[in-house]
Amino acid sequence: MDLVTLTIDGQRVQVPRGTTILEAAEAAGVDIPTLCYLKDINVVGSCRVCVVEVEGAKSLQASCVTPVGEGMVVRTNTPAVREARRTVLELILSNHPFECLTCVRNGNCELQALANRFGIRDVEYMGERATFPRDESTPAIVRDPNKCILCRRCMSVCSKVQTVFALAPNGRGFDSMIAPAFFDDLSNVACAQCGQCILVCPTGALSERDHTQEVWAALADPRKHVVVQTAPAVRATVGEECGLPAGTLVTGNLVAALRRLGFDRVFDTDFAADLTIMEEGHELIERIEHGGRLPMITSCSPGWIKFIEHFYPELLPHLSTCKSPQQMFGALAKTYYAEKSGIDPRDIFVVSVMPCTAKKFEAKRPEMTSSGYPDVDAVLTSRELGRMIREAGIDLGAIEPEDYDLPLGISTGAGAIFGATGGVMEAALRTVYEVVTGKELTNVDFEDVRGLAGVKEASVDLAGLNVRVAVAHGLGNARKLLDKVKKGEAPYHFIEIMCCPGGCIGGGGQPIPTNDEIRARRIDAIYREDRGMKLRKSHENPVVQELYREFLGKPLGHKSHELLHTRYTARSRYVV
Amino acid sequence: MRMACEECRCSAEITQDKWEKLDEIIAKYKGRPGALIQVLHEAQELIGYLPREAQVRVAEGLDIPLSEVYSVVTFYALFSLKPKGRHQINVCKGTACYVRGADRILEKLEDTLGITEGDTTSDGRFSIEVVRCMGACGLGPVIRVDDDIYARLKPDRVPEILKKYD
Incomplete structure (x- = not known):
């Protein structure tokens, strides 16, 4: 096997060529935080929570999508990395309702866990918030788009694993939302109601209808x-x-x-x-x-x-x-x-x-x-x-x-x-x-x-x-x-x-x-x-x-x- | 809230002849990778905009999920979900025009026509759309009505310009 040797946080690591920095770190027992990443299903490098420093690179690299290189020197816990992750989280939180106490995912939310891990105590960027109606149109699944962080994990599982394609990004920029086509209610589109989207949602944007x-x-x-x-x-x-x-x-x-x-x-x-x-x-x-x-x-x-x-x-x-x-x-x-x-x-x-x-x-x-x-x-x-x-x-x-x-x-x-x-x-x-x-x-x-x-x-x-x-x-x-x-x-x-x-x-x-x-x-x-x-x-x-x-x-x-x-x-x- | 759904719920007035032409467009591109944008582009040229029915036809014809079609339609500013007016007003809000008062021009247009950016007047005469840079930065603020360019515009001139188009 074609092996690559690199250094992660001072540790020498040997992994097969083509491995990502994230996977190599995991193999070395180094925990890099992720948010939009979903192994094999959503590997898009969009949230930037997993950024790391790579010696010689101009900017921080998203470790989930960056393949390892021979002799690479990676640092996962530098001031710049911590600052970048905190900024990313604060930006996400700036457009996220602070309803943790009453949220169905309270205590089991990846965003909450990261905010806690990075010690976010206040959010610098409080500005306009996008507001979308809750979708309670189906007997099975409730969508609360206001809690969506646009990670696309739901959409990936729905399209790649289930081939249902009920969800996709609608609109653009600040107005964009992962939703059924035409911002329609979930009950109006071909959705299997399987709830795989709920299983992969990092927040409370998707949940079961509570009985x-x-x-x-x-x-x-x-x-x-x-x-x-x-x-x-x-x-x-x-x-x-x-x-x-x-x-x-x-x-x-x-x-x-x-x-x-x-x-x-x-x-x-x-x-x-x-x-x-x-x-x-x-x-x-x-x-x-x-x-x-x-x-x-x-x-x-x-x-x-x-x-x-x-x-x-x-x-x-x-x-x-x-x-x-x-x-x-x-x-x-x-x-x-x-x-x-x-x-x-x-x-x-x-x-x-x-x-x-x-x-x-x-x-x-x-x-x-x-x-x-x-x-x-x-x-x-x-x-x-x-x-x-x-x-x-x-x-x-x-x-x-x-x-x-x-x-x-x-x-x-x-x-x-x-x-x-x-x-x-x-x-x-x-x-x-x-x-x-x-x-x-x-x-x-x-x-x-x-x-x-x-x-x-x-x-x-x-x-x-x-x-x-x-x-x-x-x-x-x-x-x-x-x-x-x-x-x-x-x-x-x-x-x-x-x-x-x-x-x-x-x-x-x-x-x-x-x-x-x-x-x-x-x-x-x-x-x-x-x-x-x-x-x-x-x-x-x-x-x-x-x-x-x-x-x-x-x-x-x-x-x-x-x-x-x-x-x-x-x-x-x-x-x- | 900003949503486009109500508008595109309308029943499109697509004639039989146009449906047939749309099917020809779809047939021409079917099976080619990356055909979607080209098909949507030609469909919009044919119909004037992309109503829901046309998007469903494209989705069905190209065997692409409707969610993906709508996603592409709403990503590119080029595509419109609403019928366009007889005269298209493009207001440049690129950096140069913006700092030279494009906002005030847009405001005047909106006030005069009683619609907001992205809409069409109820008599179907005008649509207003904001665009990013027409490449005439030295002439800002710039608007374009159909193929006519109006440069170094002041808000007061807006009513007289609009009078030229019926």
């Missing part, structure tokens, strides 16, 4: 029977909101905390995930056996659903008609569970704890009322639940673990792995294999579909039929598969698509920060959960079996179609 007050109100209302469902991915992430390291599994602690918050029943979306596998698995078998539209594509990720509705409406018949586990759960909570427990469904308030902002959009879709009521009443992201747990003063790490309630809290490892990319596929294969072949699947681990590769492929022999499957996560990767499907070049029977990189553990409602290293740790936790379960195949879930016996009849039966399946809407790419 905590509605949930507190329901919990305090004695007439309401408040049930909560926890998404598969949440047990591997909520810990981070409560100070635990990434990858800590908090399943039982989470159940206990939710009970402590006052929920009447603590149920599990994993149960509904098992049910989804029963419906979706049989749908796949039926499509294969009866010449239905193939490849069939999964439908549990609502950001993905909104994406295909906007960008590939002609492929909608490929989608499984199954509702997502969240919505299946809601529909059953207000029918099956209401009946079984003798509670009037109008008094049942269903709360979901989700890794996802698009779930908030999904819950508000007009078709999601098959129980006769809104199937899901409020959706909390992992971050919002974290806030509620902290507000209540519950120590999530220390609380004694408890078990989920019966009946909708019983699940298998197959339900748990829905939280990671490839998990739905793996769960489906575990069930479809046994249903089709009638034989026991001894090795349930389908390693080929796991991990962070953008597009994964596998094939499985099902009684002589070689079933080919593919998995994509992140909408940019989804596009690669969809373009193949469109050209008729996708040789697959079944495709899993998750909107967010890494799957739900990387969802737009997850703790900030979320990056690949953290994603990998969360994924490990998900598979740990699976391995620790007694049952690891959805069709072995005894409550799912009972549900079919007592209530639904059979998979794809009449009642299933009524409650558990849905339809999709073709949407425009331009004006919504």
Whole structure:
């Protein structure tokens, strides 16, 4: 390898040619502050917070975009560097509202942290401030452009990773703002509501629409029977909101905390995930056996659903008609569970704890009322639940673990792995294999579909039929598969698509920060959960079996179609 | 607040003939890298400005996100989101004209016509736009009405100049 030797703050460092000063410093254990920089995604050198002195250079250099050179002498902590960084921060702050105390990112804001690190005590350049209206037009994402520092991280993730292009710089100079085209509301453009922009926003310019007050109100209302469902991915992430390291599994602690918050029943979306596998698995078998539209594509990720509705409406018949586990759960909570427990469904308030902002959009879709009521009443992201747990003063790490309630809290490892990319596929294969072949699947681990590769492929022999499957996560990767499907070049029977990189553990409602290293740790936790379960195949879930016996009849039966399946809407790419 | 959205919400009066010509422009440049600015330029020459509908057509035709098209349109002062008047008034606010009183000329124009910079009079007669340096710094302050240059201008002369254009 072609190595370059340079000196950073007096230390000799050897790195491959092409490395940036920022990366070289990181390798040498020197911490250069950054703000607009987002590894691999937004490397533009625009904020100038990462400037350093390079001997012989006329001016300070942005370390995130300056490649190292042989014999380079770099200083990261000189009076000139500190002064430049402070000036940059003061200029940013001069056009930033000082609302830290009431900001959703108070305590977890990169700008706040830098202002603190550089000891900014007053801002010299107080002048005119740009004012833009808050955009609360969507059920999922709130934009507060006044807190935007124009770093373009949101726009980069939206265009490069998700290929949605909902956001771009509008206008110029002092009037410029990162916004949907024509300064339009987010609800008027083709946005997947995935919330990846929120995950990368360094400030509070982008956040989830907060449902905590509605949930507190329901919990305090004695007439309401408040049930909560926890998404598969949440047990591997909520810990981070409560100070635990990434990858800590908090399943039982989470159940206990939710009970402590006052929920009447603590149920599990994993149960509904098992049910989804029963419906979706049989749908796949039926499509294969009866010449239905193939490849069939999964439908549990609502950001993905909104994406295909906007960008590939002609492929909608490929989608499984199954509702997502969240919505299946809601529909059953207000029918099956209401009946079984003798509670009037109008008094049942269903709360979901989700890794996802698009779930908030999904819950508000007009078709999601098959129980006769809104199937899901409020959706909390992992971050919002974290806030509620902290507000209540519950120590999530220390609380004694408890078990989920019966009946909708019983699940298998197959339900748990829905939280990671490839998990739905793996769960489906575990069930479809046994249903089709009638034989026991001894090795349930389908390693080929796991991990962070953008597009994964596998094939499985099902009684002589070689079933080919593919998995994509992140909408940019989804596009690669969809373009193949469109050209008729996708040789697959079944495709899993998750909107967010890494799957739900990387969802737009997850703790900030979320990056690949953290994603990998969360994924490990998900598979740990699976391995620790007694049952690891959805069709072995005894409550799912009972549900079919007592209530639904059979998979794809009449009642299933009524409650558990849905339809999709073709949407425009331009004006919504 | 400074936003351009209300104005470009208007339904463009683009005739069938112009739509066809716009499609020809798009077809001519489609697939060429860096085509966007050239297409927008020709589209504006054709229609007079760049209404939302035209930008959507360009986005669709070139397979470029609408957000990127609008971003480019609002970055370059050359592009206009609003219909232009029959007569275009450019007021130079380059450094030389600025120090020699371009502000007072602009103020007089705005007062006389009852519009602000960037707007068009309701009768469609005039548009005012501020430009940066016309290369006539020795003659400042300078304005241009269509192709006529007015140099070393005093605010009092503005009404009589405007009378020449109908």
